Amino acid sequence: MALEDYRADALRCTRCAYCKWIPFDLIKSWRFSKGCPSVEYNHFHSYSAGGRLVTALSLMDGRSTVTEAVKESVFKCQMCGNCDVTCKMCRYDMWPIEALHELRFRLVDQGHGLAQHQPVMKGFRSLSNMLNKPKSKRGDWAEGLDLKRLSKHKSKLLFHAGCQYSHDPDLREAVRNAAELLKKAGVDFAILGADESCCGGRAYHMGYKADYQAAAERNLKIWADAGVETVVTPCADCYHTFKRLYPESGSSVAVIHMVELIDRLLKQGKISFTKALPMRVTYHDPCYLGRQGEPYVAWKGKEKKIFGQAVVYDPPRPRYNGAKGVYQPPRDVLMAIPGLELVEMERNREAAWCCGAGGGVREAYPEYSMWTASERLEEAKSVGADALASACPWCEKNFADAATRNGTKIKIVDIIELVYQAL
Amino acid sequence: MAFSKEAYRELEDIVGERHISNDPAFLDSYAFQWLAELVRPNFSHYMPRPVAVIMPACTEEVQRIIKLCNKYRVKAKPISTGWYHWAAPLKEDEETLQIDLRRMNRILEIDERNRYAVVEPYVICAQLQAEVMKLGLNINIIGAGASTSIVASACAYAGMGPSSFWMGNNSDNLLGMEWVTPEGEIIRTGSLGSGNGWFCGEGPGPSVRGICRGWVGSRGGLGVYTKCAIKLAHWPGPTEYQVKGTLPGYRLPIQENFRVYTLAAPTWDAWADIYYKIYDNEIGYIFHRQYALAGADLGPALWLTYIDPEKTLNDVEEAVKRKDIQDLTEELRISFQFIMAGRSIREIELQDKILDQILKETGGWKVQRYCEKDMAEFTNTYMQRLGHKHMNFVWVGGYLGSWMQTGTPDWVKGYVPVAIKGLYRDAAGGNLVQCGGDALMGNGSSIAGGGNMGLEQFVSYDPADNASVAAGTQHMRDAIVDAVANGFPPGKEAMYLQVGESDEQIWNALRRTPQPLAFHFQRKIKEAFDPNNVGDRMYATLPSEGKP
Ligand SMILES: Cc1cc2nc3c(=O)[nH]c(=O)nc-3n(C[C@H](O)[C@H](O)[C@@H](O)COP(=O)(O)OP(=O)(O)OC[C@H]3O[C@@H](n4cnc5c(N)ncnc54)[C@H](O)[C@@H]3O)c2cc1C
Ligand code: SF4
Ligand code: SF4
Numbered sequence: 001m002a003l004e005d006y007r008a009d010a011l012r013c014t015r016c017a018y019c020k021w022i023p024f025d026l027i028k029s030w031r032f033s034k035g036c037p038s039v040e041y042n043h044f045h046s047y048s049a050g051g052r053l054v055t056a057l058s059l060m061d062g063r064s065t066v067t068e069a070v071k072e073s074v075f076k077c078q079m080c081g082n083c084d085v086t087c088k089m090c091r092y093d094m095w096p097i098e099a100l101h102e103l104r105f106r107l108v109d110q111g112h113g114l115a116q117h118q119p120v121m122k123g124f125r126s127l128s129n130m131l132n133k134p135k136s137k138r139g140d141w142a143e144g145l146d147l148k149r150l151s152k153h154k155s156k157l158l159f160h161a162g163c164q165y166s167h168d169p170d171l172r173e174a175v176r177n178a179a180e181l182l183k184k185a186g187v188d189f190a191i192l193g194a195d196e197s198c199c200g201g202r203a204y205h206m207g208y209k210a211d212y213q214a215a216a217e218r219n220l221k222i223w224a225d226a227g228v229e230t231v232v233t234p235c236a237d238c239y240h241t242f243k244r245l246y247p248e249s250g251s252s253v254a255v256i257h258m259v260e261l262i263d264r265l266l267k268q269g270k271i272s273f274t275k276a277l278p279m280r281v282t283y284h285d286p287c288y289l290g291r292q293g294e295p296y297v298a299w300k301g302k303e304k305k306i307f308g309q310a311v312v313y314d315p316p317r318p319r320y321n322g323a324k325g326v327y328q329p330p331r332d333v334l335m336a337i338p339g340l341e342l343v344e345m346e347r348n349r350e351a352a353w354c355c356g357a358g359g360g361v362r363e364a365y366p367e368y369s370m371w372t373a374s375e376r377l378e379e380a381k382s383v384g385a386d387a388l389a390s391a392c393p394w395c396e397k398n399f400a401d402a403a404t405r406n407g408t409k410i411k412i413v414d415i416i417e418l419v420y421q422a423l
Numbered sequence: 424m425a426f427s428k429e430a431y432r433e434l435e436d437i438v439g440e441r442h443i444s445n446d447p448a449f450l451d452s453y454a455f456q457w458l459a460e461l462v463r464p465n466f467s468h469y470m471p472r473p474v475a476v477i478m479p480a481c482t483e484e485v486q487r488i489i490k491l492c493n494k495y496r497v498k499a500k501p502i503s504t505g506w507y508h509w510a511a512p513l514k515e516d517e518e519t520l521q522i523d524l525r526r527m528n529r530i531l532e533i534d535e536r537n538r539y540a541v542v543e544p545y546v547i548c549a550q551l552q553a554e555v556m557k558l559g560l561n562i563n564i565i566g567a568g569a570s571t572s573i574v575a576s577a578c579a580y581a582g583m584g585p586s587s588f589w590m591g592n593n594s595d596n597l598l599g600m601e602w603v604t605p606e607g608e609i610i611r612t613g614s615l616g617s618g619n620g621w622f623c624g625e626g627p628g629p630s631v632r633g634i635c636r637g638w639v640g641s642r643g644g645l646g647v648y649t650k651c652a653i654k655l656a657h658w659p660g661p662t663e664y665q666v667k668g669t670l671p672g673y674r675l676p677i678q679e680n681f682r683v684y685t686l687a688a689p690t691w692d693a694w695a696d697i698y699y700k701i702y703d704n705e706i707g708y709i710f711h712r713q714y715a716l717a718g719a720d721l722g723p724a725l726w727l728t729y730i731d732p733e734k735t736l737n738d739v740e741e742a743v744k745r746k747d748i749q750d751l752t753e754e755l756r757i758s759f760q761f762i763m764a765g766r767s768i769r770e771i772e773l774q775d776k777i778l779d780q781i782l783k784e785t786g787g788w789k790v791q792r793y794c795e796k797d798m799a800e801f802t803n804t805y806m807q808r809l810g811h812k813h814m815n816f817v818w819v820g821g822y823l824g825s826w827m828q829t830g831t832p833d834w835v836k837g838y839v840p841v842a843i844k845g846l847y848r849d850a851a852g853g854n855l856v857q858c859g860g861d862a863l864m865g866n867g868s869s870i871a872g873g874g875n876m877g878l879e880q881f882v883s884y885d886p887a888d889n890a891s892v893a894a895g896t897q898h899m900r901d902a903i904v905d906a907v908a909n910g911f912p913p914g915k916e917a918m919y920l921q922v923g924e925s926d927e928q929i930w931n932a933l934r935r936t937p938q939p940l941a942f943h944f945q946r947k948i949k950e951a952f953d954p955n956n957v958g959d960r961m962y963a964t965l966p967s968e969g970k971p
Contacts, residue, residue: 007887008887011460011468011820011886011887012816012819012820012821012885012886012887013455013457013820014457014506014813014816014820015455015456015457015505015506016506016570016812016813016816017504017505017506017570018570018813021547021549021570023670023673023810024549024568024569024570024808024809024810024811025664025666025673025675025804025808025810025811026664026666026673027549027550027553027569027664027810028553028663028664029550029553029554030530030546030550030551030553030554033547033549033550033553043441043442043478043523043525043526044444044449044452044476044478044523045449045452045453045505045523046446046448046449046452050452051452054448054451054452054455055448055451055452057451057455057468058447058448058451058452058455059448063447063448063451063469064446064447064448064451065447065448067446067447067448069444069446069448069449070446070448070449073448073449085670088671089670089671089810089811089813090671090811090812090813090814090816090817091813091816091817091820092735092736092817093736093819093820094820305819305885306736306737306739306740307721307739307740307818307856307857307858308850308853308854308855308856308857309818309819309853309854309855309856309857309883309884309885309888309891310736310739310818310819310856310858310883311736311818311819311820311885312735312736312737312740313735313737316735316737316738317735319735321670321671322670323669323670323732350670
């Protein structure tokens, strides 16, 4: 699709502002009613999904041009998708998050990509990761674990660690735990080690579609050559990229998040808990596993009108309103841990507040990114949680950084670590 | 003096550079408004572009901004959440500063004992309701729903909703406000004005409700309301809005002391009788003809599709062909939603008995399918918080309201057949959504206790299709002709059309109203409070023409 394909969305936006809040029925307090970090931090309507639709329209109509302010308004957004859920609460003909992507693609194509993203993109192109780390170090996390390498063995199941888990020493324990857990459960899998490269999802979200496409094609070829049928990943970003974006690039590989697999293994009795973890834990739904983690449904069609003017699609278009995200497996896993008390934050599941790391925001707007994470930490504290658990390394990293910065006394944990400790 | 770089700099000094912008794309996001395309030249979706947008954080900043608007002779247009085209600048030829109040977003006080809350303009209904429910209290949420500003509906525009029957109109619920006048004075009204707190809107202290508010409101044309106190009603429901189920059809379980019904009548006469009997017997909590907005021919197919998370709008096409849906459609032709809340089980049982007797006497009935658990719980969710009001636009993103003349049920039922016939006729060409001639939505009463209500014809058009937009505009003109030909005054559509009209056209219309003197009176108010004409023209006035 092109930006012009979302022109009608812009014209049909009613400026209702639903995209600035969580679904109204889920609001339980003044404090935690807001849904869009971008507009909460930056205030102007242009920093909301509805405002960006107008920006797109105004640019398409030649009423305005790409200024620094416009660039900032387009890129200072985590692509968290809350707006997409809330807009679709009452609308079947609006596709805000897709339109926001197209607006970014357009700006990047026209040479208006953010300067702050350039070092990351350079690293992505030359080092195949989003952290500017040496390519050769990517497999170091698996040292001493004796894991099968896809370069040497064929395997139907690939464990993809992702950039953040692979290169960040603070997160290494979680990904090592994941691999050990799979071994313990007798799961036959392989890794790519130093040959693993970035999924391309974060490049996509920053607006670099061609770069994403190149990454997708490269990864899909490697997987096909090795006979991979299923990919499991502990990273929510990678999960979304493989699950939702790769099929558009021709993938038919099944995708599962590590937490879904743990849930299955628990329910099949292949792993079980022996130790109690007496702690009060709240779970943060990563945007790309939760509301944006819905399964891909192939669709190619067009708009048609019924009853005179009502808009539908021929054939019916998949809804992607967040209803079918991965919400229950992580909760079931946590609730199965002896002694652990799971408490929900006010904004959960489809209404979860973003961690602040997505959409290239962590890289380009650190202050805003930290503010967004801090808001979530406050919410976690408000329910008396000892620990905030998540299922995405980007969320965890951002929360941990914000907690250190603010001196917030709450543990940031990976759900895999909790599981591993309780085995 | 025009809006200069110097003016911008002075404004920037007030709020800091982060909170002011004159970037054209940013300004377009304020100029862009739904309904604009119906009245603006060349189907433009934009109202006039403001010269800048500024976001003050407190009353003092608002005051300084307004004083600068007077100094530079720039119009000032406040916006709270901005869900209406008259929140944007209205005059092409006069420079307007948009004052976006979203940084003023605090609930300042909830006085549980005296049952009021004090809020700033960017507190929305859903937020305040969630907070006061914790205390067993509630607010009247206007028909526009959970997303709207309380200050806007209490101080600046309209103010009625499905709960007004029980809780009153927000114009009545206004217990005082802080008003930055068009000259930049700060006036605190009612008891607040005499230093006695927020408990009474009329005093002791200055009472300006009629000047600022009245029925319609000054709509951003007479300064800025920076705080207000709103009266709270009792809430015998849960302290937390705990919905279940999957979006979009969330469901609020129905407590033992609540009843959630959809009621139907055999004729419009019986419908009016039911309304009067409900008023007389003082039963009910939420009272609204809500689901009719989707049109009497398609409504049931739409709503039963909507509450099923697996379905999309495509499924409505199949649903309307189903025999059970067709039967239901007939059953629901003259129907409305009615929620009763008892302070005790005995009280709700009494209300139930009274309602049954009313239905017996009028030939009305409870619509079984809509009273089943799934639909009743959804109705409970929808009506108590009004968090799905964007459904007004569900068909295609464009809706306009025609008719909506308010009066007694006996009077309103008089225009129902005219409105129905008119919409069938205007939609026949296929440029409007063909959902049935009766898409008449409206509250059971817009004032507490009953007696005054209205029905608004929901006309859906595609804002992305000029032929459809043109049909919408034509429908508005037709509705006026229909109204006048049948002895009714022009309705809501006349207000919409005015946005695109010249001052002379508006004055001509105002001169023809039964009491043009009222608009001369408003001119005098305007001259007294707004000598530099800083407010925009939605505060309706007539030029002096030698009149006092
Ligand atoms: C779909 C829809 C349905 C509606 N149905 C109803 C209904 O059933 N009942 C009802 O009462 N109203 C209804 N309205 C109108 C609604 O009351 C107004 O749009 C409004 O008050 C909503 O709040 P807002 O925050 O969007 O106001 P805005 O759009 O921000 O403002 C509305 C008007 O008030 C002015 N204003 C706003 N804030 C201030 C302030 N602080 N000081 C001075 N002027 C201010 C603005 O300039 C504008 O003219 C409906 C509107 C929509 C869009
Ligand atoms: S994008 Fe959707 S939710 Fe946001 S203002 Fe537009 S219509 Fe409303
Ligand atoms: S994606 Fe998230 S941050 Fe961006 S506009 Fe939507 S809700 Fe706001």
